[in-house]
């Protein structure tokens with residue numbers, strides 16, 4: 439078996455199956471449907487595999503919508519913060535449901551979407567995000583309608599709402615309390631709908647999450663309001679399935695042992711910089727190194743790692759959790775070689791599904 443040249447993202451299908459089996463169990467036990475959120479993960483070469491466990495996809499743009507329609511199939515939800523006039527007919531052609539972000543967009547486009555189900559984004563004005571940048575309930579948020587009078591104006595034209603307010607929420611008690619708040623504040627509206635999407639951000643594939651409680655709570659919610667619930671797991675679908683594999687190019691001692699690798703935070707794991715996090719690196723052994731990228735950015739640092747043996751030039755380092763919001767954000771900053779994409783099959787064999795030669799770099803601009 440020939441491994442690709444580093445850097446490459448490595449998707450582990452056995453780990454993906456473990457997540458997918460939880461998703462499938464939850465659908466079965468709760469009656470809720472599960473759609474993959476493509477803004478988190480759009481590596482379509484594993485869609486054939488994921489399709490058996492999920493109901494379809496949801497999107498945040500015309501291109502994500504088209505990809506979901508073409509490569510995943512099944513049920514396809516179309517959402518966008520704002521559709522353009524030139525996009526709407528094509529979007530309606532791919533979608534089973536279209537979800538508008540504002541009453542203004544619904545007014546503008548509901549006529550064009552009359553052949554498919556329409557919905558509106560409801561913003562409950564609270565969320566579980568502790569990070570302002572990613573908080574849909576931040577002050578003056580543009581994400582969805584919250585005013586009950588405005589929501590009521592939409593009711594003759596929509597059959598459902600989408601409420602996305604969780605963010606990596608692994609706390610079932612918090613989910614339960616917040617859903618109760620939604621039931622209390624918006625119950626009169628929910629009763630008049632056919633479907634409610636509760637969005638993504640519920641970390642139900644995590645270790646020890648009380649899946650049975652979540653299933654029961656979702657069932658109760660659906661029974662109470664007579665709606666079909668949808669979940670839109672992004673991160674939960676692919677968490678802990680993928681690594682970024684890199685090689686050590688140089689080791690510098692500046693009072694600290696710094697290992698420079700053939701990758702970059704900004705180009706290949708951008709969220710580390712945005713959310714000021716450290717990469718998940720090996721941390722066993724006595725030998726400490728700062729793992730740093732090869733771009734000119736002074737702060738291109740993955741984080742601190744420890745190894746059993748001293749690192750040598752050419753050693754491979756494996757960086758965890760490289761699927762969600764990572765592969766979708768890779769870019770050509772500094773012209774650093776773009777990681778190939780490889781899949782570890784369940785029999786252990788590794789298959790390279792995509793590599794990005796110089797022509798791809800050149801072709802990304804003109």
Ligand SMILES: *Cc1c(COP(=O)(O)O)cnc(C)c1O
Nearest residue numbers: 475478602638639670671672673
């Ligand atoms: C980002 C997003 C998701 C996926 O969120 P995760 O935290 O990755 O599960 C789902 N629905 C909507 C509307 C989103 O914006």
